Structures are given as structure tokens and as C-alpha cells.
Amino acid sequence: MGAENSAEASGYPFGVIRVGIVGATGYTGSELIRLLSGHPSAQITALVSRSEAGKPVASVLPHLSGLPLPPLSAFEPHQLAEQCDVVFLAGETGFAMEHAPALLRQGLKVIDLSADFRLKDPAVFAEWYGRQHTATEWLAEALYGLPELTPHDAYRHARLVANPGCYPTAAGLALAPLVKSGLVEPDSVIVDAKSGVSGAGRSRVSVEYLFTELNENFKAYSVERHRHTPEIEQVLSLISGQSVRVRFTPHLVPMTRGILCTAYARLRRRVSPEQLHALYTEFYREQPFVVVRPLGAFPATREVYGSNRCDIGVTIDVRTQTAVVISALDNLVKGAAGQAIQNMNLLIGTEPTQGLPLAGMCP
Amino acid sequence: MGAENSAEASGYPFGVIRVGIVGATGYTGSELIRLLSGHPSAQITALVSRSEAGKPVASVLPHLSGLPLPPLSAFEPHQLAEQCDVVFLAGETGFAMEHAPALLRQGLKVIDLSADFRLKDPAVFAEWYGRQHTATEWLAEALYGLPELTPHDAYRHARLVANPGCYPTAAGLALAPLVKSGLVEPDSVIVDAKSGVSGAGRSRVSVEYLFTELNENFKAYSVERHRHTPEIEQVLSLISGQSVRVRFTPHLVPMTRGILCTAYARLRRRVSPEQLHALYTEFYREQPFVVVRPLGAFPATREVYGSNRCDIGVTIDVRTQTAVVISALDNLVKGAAGQAIQNMNLLIGTEPTQGLPLAGMCP
């Protein structure tokens, strides 16, 4: 980090920036609180929850007992502009495209954890999300913030960051070196992903998310069509400079956190496992949050539990000429709140790893 | 079942056949006890456990308390020949090829739940299991008993049944109609399978199978090479009359029972989801233990928990021209002990569904 990129140069002269979280009581929101409460350059100054405004955080989220936090408050853009430098939006689809523009106009930097600003093409958004995009004027400016694949220069003048989806982060990091290399057929990519249940969020209150329905159970879901498909394709097409098509099947694992993504692609020409491994090692050499495992080793979700890392293992199935890449991350950290803080670090020009756990929690 | 196939015609005039289980205290063995203890045409007359011989079953397996069962005994082929008509071998790889011949020579019918007699080609066995086959003279005679794909005539004179592996059962049933139809490229098959931990058995006592290592964890294993690969290829090649190559990746799910198999294959020509569904419905029309779900629905493992069913859902990903088939079964029932009893029913000529649970246990 050069001096011109430091907190001071970015306009945060006191070293500590003031952050607000909208949607503070959801799983992503409360994970932001947990992580930011230990961040040396950030101070939480506003916590917005429309349903619980007025209550102390610990009365709604007892796991955050003992932390010095502001009480939950209603969503008031003007007040946020006074209290904060950066605002995280952790609401449902649609909230950000309705409310981010007002926050941005008041000079706030906004990191949106929803899907609202991820897809560049509003027609694609409409097709997959079943609604019109209502803030298309911000789509071009919004920075898709997958820090290992997004040029860091792009953060310098960014005001609005679209934080990637959990599956696109896992699949994007797993496949970027491969599709960029040109070694595989761009229309042969299969992403078979498995996620813990917390990806569904705290507001998905229906029979099918009851403990009794999911425990000791494993299933695919959204088999015919899942909204993260075009986002994965956008990431991979951009990095490879060609149109990539992906068959994507998500599954639900009876566990709370973690995504494991098993990706397959047909080779165009013979490559050895060693060559593939070297390609990945080189690609992620400078990235503190991506660990390419030694050849022959593959990551398990528990090894990145609570960590902001995404770990990757690769091999070649010589018999079928298929490249097999497995990535693992914690969907609430590298797949959501952690990556959002990584984006914040880049946005404010502080040390990119600040406040972000490297170690997984195991067991 | 015609009269000539009845228990009586098969030489079991008293209606009840006497069965022995070798390897009675393993997970597969004890599941055989549980299921056979309620079977109307079978009586358990011998339970062999080399490590626990002499003890009452309930002292080793308290979940079987209260059942009238013979005590655990040592492995004595002569004694088994006196006590039993049919013997199930639920031992480790290698036990059956060493001991089944002696049992067969004494006139017993043998159902082997290990891998010893599944692969027809001893060279393939040697390649994947890393040891020479020592009873190759029985390989041709051994009947590979996947009842929905094996002609029932073949059971009439069979003496030795090789009970399929859990993954090959799930993948074979998922893909048989598809590869047989010629609709897909036979070298494009990808099987991404997920299994509960009980598939590893009770004797796999090592750090990596501890509760603390697997709970809240999801991972792939044997990524580079898994022994069930050639068995899946053998099943699919046989049914389709062409050489099928499969990329197979097994994963470990933090649950006890259940396999979900997500299979992909590239289409050779356009097919609608409705056509694919009709193909499967027709293929399994007569099979009580295979339920093809309505178009748009896909099975979850919990729905076949404790059942001998294998449920299947199908679709076409039109964007990538990929057939997607998902199958689910209970690895200890349809994937092992239940299927072995289904084979026994066919072997002794009784009602094929006898003693086998149709309903899953849910929740």
C-alpha cells in the first residue's frame, strides 16, 4: 500500500473510519458486527434494523453481549450520513437499488451485500431476478468487488461496491485461472456446489428450513435455475475474455457454515496435474486470502470456518481429460461479511488484511 | 413371480429359510440383522463375528436388545453349512474371495456385500484394489445383483451374488436409462456423489473419522481415484452396450446415512425435460423400489432414510445442453443390506419386496 492509498490520503485522517450496517440483525449483518468490532481502523457508529429499532443489540443477538455497540435504530439516510463514512447494506434484494442512491448522493461510500448491483446488464438482472432494475444509472459505476480478481486501482475512486455472492466467489476463484488459461472448453464448465444452511439467511422462515427438515438430510435445490448462474458466468467471461457458459447445481448440506465448490471442465489439450497446480500457485501467489493446497491435497470447509480464506485444490482426471478444481470458503466470511470488509479495506486504503481472520476454527 | 420361482420350488419347502451373517457387528452386518429380524421368510440362525465370538449380540450392539438372536460365534464353514441355507458375507475386501468358495462348495448360497466379486475383469480388480484376485474361477459365475438392472431369470440358478457398491447402485440407477437411450455422449459422464459417513464402516477407526473432524465439515475425498469408478463404468457399459467413461468424485456429508448422486452428461441432440422424464418413468415402471419423482421435483436423502427405495429426479439444462439426474438412497439399505435382502428374495424365489421397508423415516 503506497502512501497515497493510506487511510489518511483517502480522507480518513483520524485513522478510524465510522461504519454503519443496515440490516444489522440478519446473519450477514450480525457477522459484520462481530468482525468489525475487532477491526483496528473501523468503529461501528450505526446499526439499522427496521424490525428491532430501539432495542439494544444484545437483547436481539445475545451472542454479541458485552460489546460496546450503538443501539439498533431505524433507517434514516440523513442520520447515517452524519454518523458514518461507509455504510454496509445487508438487506434483501431490492433494498439497495431503492436506497443506495440516496446514501451515495450524501457522500457516503456504500458496500452492498445484496445482488442488486452485481450484474452489469439490467436485462440479465430482470431475467433471473424477475423484476426490473430501478437504479440502472449506478450499474456502470458500481464496482464488482471480488478483490482477488478485481484490479485494486479500481477501488481508488469507487463509491459503490457490489459485494459478490457466496457461490460466485467460490466458483470464480476456483475457475478464474483455468478459464483464463484457455486450457478448457468454455462451454463445458460444471459447478457442483454444496452450501451450509446459513446462506439462506435468517428471514427465510418456512417449514423447509426447520432443523427437523434439514438435519441428517442432503439435497439439491434450485436445480433447474439458480440466480447465481449469470453472476458466475459474468465473472468468468470477464476474466477470460470469452463467453463462458456454466451448468450450476447448488446443494444444501446439514451444517451451518461453509461452501465447497467442485468444478469440472473438459480439457482442450493434455495438461499434467503438476502444470495445472503451477498455474494456480502462480495466479494466487500474491493473495493472502487464497491458499492453493499442495498437489494431491484438497480443502475441507471446516478448515476455513470463520476465516476469510478461500482454499483451493486441483487435479486432472487423465482418464476423462477433465480438470477438477475444488474450492472451500466460509459463506458468511469470505462469501459475505469478510469479503465486504476486505472491500472496505481496499476502499479506505488501509492494510487489505486488517481485521480479517486468517486462521480457521477447527474443530 | 411364477410358481416355479416360489420358495417351495427353489428348495425351501418350509417357507422359512435359515440365514447366517458373517461380519455381524459391522454397520452392514448389524443392519442385516435389524432388517432380517422382521423378515417373514427368513430366520437368522448364525451370526459370526471373529472379534466378539461368544458374546450375546445385545452386549455389543445394544440397539438390538430384546430380539431373539443366536449368540455371536466364530467363523466355521462346516457349522454354517449345517445351520444355514444362505449366508451373507459382510466382511472387508478379501474375505469373500478367500472364504466364499468353501461355503459354496458345501452347498450354501452366498451373498457377498464386499467388492470381491463385483468386477468381472481380474485385471481391473488388481488395478483398482491393488491386489490379485484369488478366486477368479468364481468371477464368471458370480451374479452382479442390481435387481432393477439385472434380469431376474439370472437368479434362478445363481449360487453367488455380488451385492453392488453403494455409489454404483446410486449412479447406476441414475444413469442406466440415459446411457442406454443413446441420448448422451458416453465419455461425458460426470458423477458428483455425496455420502453420509456410515459408508466408511465401523472399523475405520482413525482421527479423520472422529466426530470432531467431520461434524460441521464437508469435503471431497479420494478425488484422484476411487475404487467404485470401474464398477460404475462396468454397470453403465453393460446396460448401454458401449464403453462408458465416468469422472467420479465422492464427498463426505456430515450425516450418518444417505447418498445423493448428481449426475451430468452432455446431450447428443435436443431433448425436452418432458421426454427425459417419460423415458425414466417408463424404464422404472415395474420397479417397486425406484420412484421417479414428478418433473420438477428432486429427491432428498432423508426421504429414503431407512427405506429400500432409490428415488430419482431428472431435468435438462437447456442452456448448456446437459442432462442432470439426481438419485438418492440410504447407503446402508438400498446401498447395502436392503439390496442384499432384495437379492436374497430373488434368490429364494419369494416376494421381491418382502421384509423391505418402502417408507422412509422422516423426520
Add this chain to the structure above:
Amino acid sequence: MGAENSAEASGYPFGVIRVGIVGATGYTGSELIRLLSGHPSAQITALVSRSEAGKPVASVLPHLSGLPLPPLSAFEPHQLAEQCDVVFLAGETGFAMEHAPALLRQGLKVIDLSADFRLKDPAVFAEWYGRQHTATEWLAEALYGLPELTPHDAYRHARLVANPGCYPTAAGLALAPLVKSGLVEPDSVIVDAKSGVSGAGRSRVSVEYLFTELNENFKAYSVERHRHTPEIEQVLSLISGQSVRVRFTPHLVPMTRGILCTAYARLRRRVSPEQLHALYTEFYREQPFVVVRPLGAFPATREVYGSNRCDIGVTIDVRTQTAVVISALDNLVKGAAGQAIQNMNLLIGTEPTQGLPLAGMCP
């Protein structure tokens, strides 16, 4: 079972009785379907679900695919009277006291799995359930059916059976021999019980029952007051002939099925563990569904998973002069549907163990 108690003598001359289940899609209702579908003396002729009337069972409960079952229907007492001999009520509190009288008046036998007819004293019901009892005229006649503690004679003329709660079954069986013996202080009983989540039922759809809220979590609930307290006291007071007071604390275990009840009582005089064990062994000698474990062994919930057994282990803590009794059962089987069928067997005079699994499913 003497002849006068047989199915024929009880007025069920064809050997098979026709049963209806009201509340068929809840966890208790669907477990009744699963178990009764394999019962040799019962045929399911009516399945009532108010929310899903008109649908085939398998479309709502796919785990029951493949069974020959009537479709779900609306609640019509007249129709039930034509279709059934016995009706199980598996509805919410209040349903049975509103509707059971009409069914009884039409000559049906009713087994109610709710709390409506368990407490003999309507004032106690009102105090703990916060509502007036509206069918008090049936309270005296209702038979509290805990088969191991209820005299079997009482079933001969019974028309309405109140099926016990899951905790009272576990605690009642654990403590009955002890409090009856007079060995312990009747006001010193502590019941610390732990239950899988399925006890909460399928209609408890709220944030706190989401998978993500309960997985990898353990907690007490209803600490200050739980409705099963007076029922436990009623069972123990009746069997011991003295007023027993119980401190009861239920806990929620991150698993689907199973109750483990750890009960403590202060000794009035010195007793050896051997004497206590002999007392229990003698008390339950004739009971097929209660297994008293050998001295020094204690049951685990998995060992009775899917079984209708309740297993018990006992000891004396000599240092503190405390009797410690641990019981385990499957809350959906011996704690609900299985026990209800056990009651049905007694009601219709068939073999008491018919259709009920003895073996647990393990793993």
C-alpha cells in the same frame, strides 16, 4: 392374551381393523402412517389433513412414496365413522376436546395423542395450559395409556385413550419403580431431560426452530415452567400413592429424534446399586418394550432410534446418597406414535407388540 381379549372377541372379527389418522401430515401423524403401514392387523382407511385435503400423501410427504394409502381428506366425523373402527387424533392442543366427543358418540374408539385428556383435574389443566377444559365429562372415562404402568384390564372397556406426553413417558418409566419403592424423598425428584427437535412438531415455524438456530447449539427451554410437569407428577403420584413433586428442566439437543431423561432423587436410607438394579429388573420383567440395562451400563438415544423401546440404566451415587436413573426413548415412537399403536393393540386385543419395532436403527 386370552381368547376373550382377542381381536375377534373385541368385535373385530375380520382380524384387520380400519384406522383413521387425523392430523396426518404432522410429524406424529406421518410417523403413525409409517408404522401402521406395516401393521398386520390394521389398515389405514382415512387420512385427514385440513390444510392438504385432496392431495395424494406422497405429494406432501415424499418419504411415504410407494405406499398404498388413501388420499388426504377433510375432517368429516360422519365419514370417519363409516370408514374406521379406531381413530388417532394427532392434532394441536384443543382439537381433541372439541372433536373427540362427536367421534366417540358415533361408536369410534379414539386414541388422542394431544394433551387434552391426560390431566385428570381440569383445574390443573387450566393452570398449566392457560385455557378451560371443554370436555370435562370425558376426563374420568379417558384412560391414561402408559401401557407399562396402566393395568391392561383397563383397556377392555376403554373408548378413549389419552396417549402420554413424550417427557412423562420417559420420566414416568424412569422413576415409577423408585418412587413406588418408597426409597426416596418424594419431594426431592429432579428430572433433567434432553430432547431432539422433532418434539416441537412440524407446525412450529419460527426463527428459533430454524436449522441455523439449533444446529451446533444446546440450550434449556421453558426453564421456569413446562406443561409436562403436572403430568409427570400425576403419573408418579398415582403409582406411588403419595404426592410427588418434580423439578423438571427440558433441553433441546441438536438432533432430530430421541429423549434422554436423567433423573435424581435423594435416598431415604442406604441402598446399594445392586439392590436398585434388582428392583428395576423385577419391575419391568414382563415388559417387552422396557429394557433395563446391566448394572454399570446406561442407554444412549441412538440405541432406541426408531424403536418402541424405552431403555433404562440405574446407579446410586454413594457420596451424595442420590439415586440416578437414566432413560432413553425415541420421542416419535415410544414417546408418541409407537406408544399410541401399543395402546391400539391393547384396545383391540391383539398381540401387544404387533407392528412395533423392537430393534433400534444404529447407526
Add this chain to the structure above:
Amino acid sequence: MGAENSAEASGYPFGVIRVGIVGATGYTGSELIRLLSGHPSAQITALVSRSEAGKPVASVLPHLSGLPLPPLSAFEPHQLAEQCDVVFLAGETGFAMEHAPALLRQGLKVIDLSADFRLKDPAVFAEWYGRQHTATEWLAEALYGLPELTPHDAYRHARLVANPGCYPTAAGLALAPLVKSGLVEPDSVIVDAKSGVSGAGRSRVSVEYLFTELNENFKAYSVERHRHTPEIEQVLSLISGQSVRVRFTPHLVPMTRGILCTAYARLRRRVSPEQLHALYTEFYREQPFVVVRPLGAFPATREVYGSNRCDIGVTIDVRTQTAVVISALDNLVKGAAGQAIQNMNLLIGTEPTQGLPLAGMCP
């Protein structure tokens, strides 16, 4: 913290002390690494593992990938004395009493996480651990470090800290205010505790700790006698100034982390829930790591997952005149590694909460 208690005054003038961990690859050892790697006043300079010496940490513990750590090394007291100021011993029972004296003689401060120095009376140690204590000369000096109950003055000159057991921490914090108050009978205390499986450690490799044996299972263990009983009694007797006897029953919960302790004691005289709650609130007023929940609320283990907190809820069962206290902690953090670091902070005179997570991880 006054100046005389600061890191500098304690002889750690550079602000950062050098720490070594012996037994680095066990669950407690690796949790120490995880937590200490983020501690602002500590630097890990030695990691000892006898079985894995010579390997990089991440090759054995991939969840710690990416951290700058020394390689695993053999146990060499002289080398440790050169490399470290403080050494944590996270070995099996017996290791510390054999090796701690040598480390202490070389001037190291030692925090022992095993049971070796917890019990003050070697006869009690011999009775419960079945072996003679071989370093009795250090028993008097060893400081039993339960920071909320141990006077902080005692740390000033301490060289050897005995880190409490997980159950004694949970039970001690739950019951200390109560037994000290004199409100309850000191011989009526019942501790019914439930623990996640990680308490068993990583070296307990046997069938009974396999995933398949514990998942979806709940049971008591060591019912007749558990080694933490005398330690709980020692803590409570010391704080109350009277001989306290405890009936203690531990249970195993199918989850990885967390202890919930449900404690009961008979009241000597009438006390209201409000009075009890006020007593606890006052007792723990100054303690950052003990949160007494509002009256009517009780903690769940998930709420302290990964946190160094112990949360407590209290009530009175008026009907039976029983005080009920429920405490929850993370057995690997407040119950082991976190508390050991809390002890280190007190030992070196730095801020007591430094490097220790307050927030739980939820979900």
C-alpha cells in the same frame, strides 16, 4: 491495570512476550495457536509436537494455513527456555508433573492446561486419577487460575498456573455466588452438564468417538464417577468456606463445541428469583467475561461459540424450593485455551481482555 502491573513492570519491557505451546497439534494446543496468533502482546516462538516434529504447522493443521508460525519441533526444555518467556502445556495428564519442574527451574512461567496441578490434595488426585502425583512440591505454589474467582493479586508472583477443567469452570462460575451466599444446602448440589465432543480431545481415537457413533445420539458418560467432581467440589468449598458435595453427571451432545451446565441446589430459606438474580449481577459486576442474562433469559451454547465468555441465567423453582442456574461456555475457549490466555494476561500484567474474543459466532 496500574503501572506496577503493566507488561513493562512485569519484566516484559518490549511489550511483546514470547510464548511456546507444548502439545501444539491437539485441539487445545491448536486453539491456543489460533487465538494467540491475533494477540497484540504475544508472539508464538515455539510449537512443540512430539509426533509431528519437523513439519510445518499447516501440513498437519491446514486450518492454520497462511499464518506466520515456527515449524513444529521436539520437546527440548533448554531450547524453550531460550525461545520463550511463557510456556503453555497442553499435553495429556502426567506430562506436566513430569516436565513442568524443569521448565520452571529455568525461569519460564508455565500455564498447564492438564489436570496435573489442579487438585491441591495429592491423595484426592491419587484417588480420582488412579496414579501418584510426582511433583507434590509444586502443588502448594501452583495457582488455580479461574480468573473470576481467583484474587488477581495472586498472579503477581505466580510462576505456575493450573488452568481449570472445562466442567469446573462452567460449574464453578454457575454456583460460586450461590454456595457463597449460604442460601442453599451445601450437600444438595446437582450438576447436570452437557458437553460438545471436542472436550474429548484429538487423541481419543476409538470406535465410540467416531462420527457415526455420536451423531444424532445423546448420552450420559462416566455416570458413576467423573474426575472433574473433586475439582468442582474444591472450587465451591474454597469460595464458600464450607464442605460442598456435588452429584455430577456429564453428557455428550452431538455437536463440536460448547458446555451447558444445569445446576440445582435446595434452598435453605425462601428467596425470590429477583433476589437471586441481583446476587449474581452484583457478584459478576466487574467481570468482562461473565454475562448474567436478564431475569427470565438463559444462555445457549451457540451464543458463546468461539467467545471467552461464560453466560449465566438463574431462577427459583418456587414449587420445589430449588435454585436453578444455567451456565454456558465454549469448552475450547473459556473452558481451555481462552482461559489460559486470560491467565497469561494476568500473569504478564497486560490488559486482562487482550486478544480474547468477546463476541460469539452465531450462527
